[in-house]
Amino acid sequence: MLRAVRLKFLFLFLLTVISILLVLPSFPVSLPSWWEKYLSRGLNLGLDLKGGMHLVLEVDLEQAITNELNRTARNLAGLADRQKIALKVGEVENKALPVTLLKASDQTVFLNLIKDRFPKLEVQGPRPLNGGQAYTLTLRPKEIESFKEDTLRRSLEILRNRIDQFGVTEPVIVPQGSDQIVVQLPGIQDPARARNLIKGTAQLEFKLVYDETPVNLEELIDAAERDGRLKDRYNRAEVNRALADKLPPDTEVYFEERRDPDTKRVIKTPILLKKKVLMTGDRVDNAKVRPDVTEIAVLVHFNPEGAQEFDRITRDNVKRRLAIILDEVVKSAPVIQERIPKGEARITGSFTPEEAADLATVLRVGALPASVKIVQDITVGPTLGQDSIRKGLISGILGTLLVVGFMIFYYRFSGVVADYALVLNVIMLLGALSLFNATLTLPGIAGIILSIGMAVDSNVLIYERMREEFQAGKPLKAGIDGGYDKAFWTIVDSHVTTLITALVLFIFGTGPIKGFAVTLSLGVTLNLFTALFGTRVVYDWTILKRWLKNLSFFELFKKPNLDFIGKRYYAFAASGILSFLGITAFLMLAWFGKGNLGVEFTGGAMVQFSAAQPFTVTEVRSALNREGWGHAEIQPLEAGKGLMIKLKKTQETVEQMADKLNQILNQALPQNKFKVEGTTEIGASVSRDLRQKAIIAIVISLVCIIAYLAWRFEFIFGVAAAVATFHDVLAVLGVFWLLDREITLLVVTALLTIAGYSLTDTVVVFDRIRENLARRRGTLAEIINESVNEVLSRTIVTSVTVFLVCLALYFFGGVVLEDFALAMLLGVLVGTYSSVFVASPIIFAWRKEVKRVAIQREKVIELEVQKQKRQEKRAAAGKKKKGGKK
Incomplete structure (x- = not known):
């Protein structure tokens, strides 16, 4: 019997030592290199603890199909021209490409061309049309799903390459669902730059500027605003809808962006371009920054096919303006002075060195196959993360001490045994998380702290059963055995119900909530072991050694x-x-x-500030009202030394809104020295999904x-x-x-x-x-x-x-x-x-x-x-x- 108990004690001791060894790399101690390689790398800290950026990107897969058909249209037109097939390629609509064969005699050659060079296309037609034939080209149904999967995969690869060149340590870039990508950038120093690098599609296009008849776009836009046909004069889609009947055929309005050298503000100027795309960025072979005498430029080198195409474009359009468009924004529109046979293009646009470097990166890595929209954007500053760690540790240590003290007071020696099991539970929990190299988030810390409170429940159940056994007149050993036996199934049942809740949270939760579910479920599972096995070994050992004579409880x-x-x-x-x-x-x-x-359920933006001096809500509200931000919701934090501002979604990014709010607050209340500590932006699709998941989970x-x-x-x-x-x-x-508390x-x-x-x-x-x-x-x-x-x-x-x-x-x-x-x-x-x-x-x-x-x-x-x-x-x-x- 004594040998069996010794073996159990040895087993517990080994588990404790292993758990400590696994968790050691999480602390600032010097360890040999083989430690992390063969044992454990320790705990990862979540973005909410060490600062960083969490983005959820939604890939526009429908637009990707349209882009693919547009590329097909350009390739088809080029091949048809070389094979002397007379055809006209129309605009892609509803994922279908209309093609008109001008001579019916070309039908066989045309269909063979589609079969040989474009096997993924399905041909509908022909339909007789003015002596020719009309066809409709679409992607085959079985190709659409594989194309969407391939688009998501290529988007992941391109984003990884962009971020790798940006120099972020241990980024996380993973798919989520069928059309979303999660990007986590720990310790990011320049969130705005990272955001622009990630969300930029890098769709490079070359179009001719319309210069056949003069069109005063500024006057047309002003008139549309006065008539109420136009609300946002800088929204390109809205401007083109409002001026549809005023513009020449086959033209559309773009905006050319230039930065004012004095004010550093970006100035948008409308410019009229022809709709036809002459060339795209898929012909780019390399791109690099070249500082000119007057301004920074990005020099683009095309591949051999692109060089030939660019040679033809510049040869046929000497003395005309060629617009260089990146993600629907005109970066420059220079006049073609002469033919350019070397396959080079120079992009200018009053760039900063960082902007030019990022532009060169995205052009070099390649364009995303479809545009991406940021539907969730959470940024946590490093100061806020350190503060969260400090407060999490304080609350955890204090909560543990309160529970430990209460158990010793109420159950005396048995309270010490329960506290031993509690400490063992926490050590093993941290060891298990380190073994799996899990990421510890702030809700995860809450899960650990909560499991501390719930861990003693099993011991309380056992001790109260022991009390009943002793009151029934049973001796010490029989009373302890009876307490464990009668409490066993009650403990199992109560733990299973908590595990069901944790499992549902893990399945339907997102990000940090999954961290809470993991720590809670691990804590509850380990509690079964420490309460039913770990404490029993202590009692068996003390009884066999005759150290324990009796037990008394308050x-x-x-x-x-x-x-x-x-x-x-x-x-x-x-x-x-x-x-x-x-x-x-x-x-x-x-x-x-x-x-x-909370914004998780309504959508919108949230900006968190810290302040050096206390302030009043009235002061902040007055400052915001004066600048037209009266719609913002204001919530003071931490006794007037923190501030949360909630805003509904607008055309601006959360970063732009945070900068404006920071400027307003520091101009109105300079003594408070407001500083942006974190931002959150949730899109409507994400908030709707989170609402549904919350109800389903319950x-x-x-x-x-x-x-x-x-x-x-x-x-x-x-x-x-x-x-x-x-x-x-x-x-x-x-x-x-x-109480009007926020439901988050x-x-x-x-x-x-x-x-x-x-x-x-x-x-x-x-x-x-x-x-x-x-x-x-x-x-x-x-x-x-x-x-x-x-x-x-x-x-x-x-x-x-x-x-x-x-x-x-x-x-x-x-x-x-x-x-x-x-x-x-x-x-x-x-x-x-x-x-x-x-x-x-x-x-x-x-x-x-x-x-x-x-x-x-x-x-x-x-x-x-x-x-x-x-x-x-x-x-x-x-x-x-x-x-x-x-």
């Missing part, structure tokens, strides 16, 4: 005898009010949009939990647990709505965590009710009251430990985790109440109703039987009477 309630079932109607009334408030909040938020929803987690509890107990137990959990989530949501993705995470915690509490009560029902001692009300009273001490002690951890998070975890911690604090209070006053009375009411229905059915059956007997008796008497007359 007792909060000495055999409580409260009538919970008798007070159920008061509880139902209070719960009804809380649930009504929650349902009202849900309807107002989800259907009517009335409430403080529903699926509850359905899974009901199914598990129905399997482990009875169906009514699952329903009662679900009702109590819905009640808790609605109550917290209602209070948040009433972290708050939804807290609501799901509350659901898991509340179910853990409820499962413990249900387990005791099931156990006592099997003994059949007394009426149903007496059994339920007795069960709830027996676990009341455990319920309150567990709630206190989790409450202490959430309290530390609320006061010391920083502004990011403040609402999460508040939701958890409310959830702990409401969850404790509901497991006692809501879930148990529902079982009582159901069983009472079932019994009443059964009794009623028996009475009905009995009455039917009696009625039938009377009828039979009367029938028999009638027959007898007739027989007597005869």
